[in-house]
Amino acid sequence: MERLLIVEDDVELCGLLAERFRSDGFSLEAVHDGARGLERALSGEHKLVILDLMLPRLGGLDVLRKLRAQSGIPVLILTARGEDVDRILGLEIGADDYLPKPFNPRELLARIRAILRRASPARSDGERLTAGDITLDTGAREAWINSRQVNLTSVEFSLLEEFMRHAGHVVTRDDLTQSVLGRKLGAFDRVIDVHVSNLRKKLTGGSAGERVKAVRGAGYQFVVRSETKNT
């Protein structure tokens, strides 16, 4: 049984979810406040954290920020409907995906499976991908620009990998959502765009110019920089 952590202050909801998850082969540990949730999330015992953004004591966004400073563990955030700003902020801080609350448990399980599938790829035979000055090691899931290692979250790494495999070509948002988030692009779904924007910021780093271009109405295009700059 894979261990998951849920940080959510609604005790009864956690009980119901734990029961539901058990029948799908997950063991769900529930924690009901932010400070304790952060502590447990950092323990390394879980495959994934489900984090409610509205929490007593330490708020969900703060938990996420502190967690991301130390750990790359996949995080799925639960946001209240209508609180779009929190959702975007959560994704920007480094959550992998989100689900508006109240949610359908089947949907939650599907998203968790998609994240886990990507985060722990079965392939141990890591290959090295190179495009211009960027190098990826898909086995160790590490990325370098020139010789500087870039600290990417798991989603961002998958996104970059996807871009590099299709370097120079336009990749649609549908395809990106499917391959990176493991689900279909919903109407008015902007999760992938936030991840692209996060990745862009990390790649741009010191040197100017965008590596990932938005192609309006089509999707995104990864532009390879041919000459390596010594910085």
Add this chain to the structure above:
Amino acid sequence: MRSLFLKIFLWFWATVVLTGITLIFSFLLQPGGASFRIHAALGETASVYGRAAIAELEGGGPEAAATYLEDLRKNAHTSACLFNREGTEIAGHDCASFSRLVNAAAEKSAPAIAMRHGLVRVGVRLQGESGTPYLFATELPAGPGAAFGNNFFGLLLHWGAAFLVSGLICYLLTRYLTEPILRLRDASRQLAAGNLSMRAAAGAEKRRDELGDLVRDFNAMGDRIEALITSQRQLISDVSHELRSPLARLTVALDLAREHKGDDPAFEQMQKDFDRLNEMVGRLLTVARLDTSATPAEMKRLDFGALVAEVAADAEFESRELNCNVQLSGDNHIYVQGNSDLLRSAVENIVRNAIRYTAPGTTVDVNLRRRNSAGLARSVLTVRDHGPGVAESELANIFQPFYRIEDARDRQSGGVGLGLAISDRVARLHGGMVRASNATDGGLQVEFEIPAAEVTPET
């Protein structure tokens, strides 16, 4: 704008000026009227001049009399004429004009008084030293004409000063009266526009008259309205928040029940209604947040054209299932100062609403363009469907939360009556507005208008 001010001011001033003029006239323009004492005095004055003229005549002949009268005319600006008993001119200036007055004086012992060019004229019967009767007529510096004087510039100065002083006083008085009214009007407008914290200016509140009372009453009313609406909104927000937790549990519990008991049409129905409740609660919270908005949304310059294009693309994706399509046209490089999440949700709600109502197989037209009105650049988004439209009388109401035009149809189509309310609030938050109208050949047309930013993006 300042028409009340202008009206009061002009009426006050006209009243003051007319009253002044009337006063002068009523005192002096009554030859046969009230002021007998003045008449007697006038006769007396005329007699003094007349006797002097007769003395000159009897002492030095007509030439001496003529010289005296000429001096009088030059020095005192008073023309006069001396006649013999029969009314034949002896000496003087412009004597023909006195003839009627002189005839009148010949027939009675009292002085005859007339008015010409605003000056009083007096005719008297006099006797010389020798006992010869004469008739003497003169104009005297009295009457409204005298008030004007003979000096044109002096006249202008006096009357101009009076005019200006009265104007200034009227202006100050009018301002004193209308300023609180104008401020009150401003405040009530803003209050009506939804700025609930608006109060009339503190200056007007200190007045101790009825206008001060009015301003204080208005402010008290504003406090009351604000308190009522705030508590109502707070209630909506609180209730929605509280509803969410049980809803979340119910959804999970339903799923568990399905796991244990298998699928059942009743479960399907429950699922559908949970989804509806979820949607409603979410939108209610959005409306409540926009209404209460304690923390103003973060505004920055953004490409509204790109945002609309994205929403249109998403809507196209959604509309395929509903067998209609979305057509985007117009200018696609319009920048605005705004909050992208709120704007996205506003545009989304309008477009989704159009998709919901447009007839199957038809197109929803989404058009974005710049419009300059009164020197202000506006970005105007027009979304038009080919559906049944909305009755004219209902057009203004569709932006109210939970407003239903046709109960049955709306529920059937799954609307919760909050989408357009959100768009309306977002538009107002951005200093714009939403309008709905029926297109000439059927279908509803919604116009979302907000101020546009500069054309050239700053990089």
